[in-house]
Amino acid sequence: MSTALAVPITAETILDDLMTTYKVTIPIFIRRKMMCIGCPVVRLHDVREACHEHGVPLDEFLAEVNGVIAEGSAASGGSVS
Numbered sequence: 001m002s003t004a005l006a007v008p009i010t011a012e013t014i015l016d017d018l019m020t021t022y023k024v025t026i027p028i029f030i031r032r033k034m035m036c037i038g039c040p041v042v043r044l045h046d047v048r049e050a051c052h053e054h055g056v057p058l059d060e061f062l063a064e065v066n067g068v069i070a071e072g073s074a075a076s077g078g079s080v081s
Helices: 015-021 023-031 047-054 058-075
Strands: none
Touching: 015 023, 015 047, 023 058, 047 058
């Protein structure tokens, strides 16, 4: 059972929490070539650190992630995984 994660997702959100709670965000990591999936430090890194490490603009990433979560939530009646 996953715990509710605060939305909107912020720069301080831990990656493991994000990808575990909102699986719909995983394709974003893949598309942006962010090799966070399966990485052993995913439980420690937050969104800001991952974007910095992979050269991804933080604001763009947050907008994309929060947009996908909002779309999924609206389509599924409030729950996204």
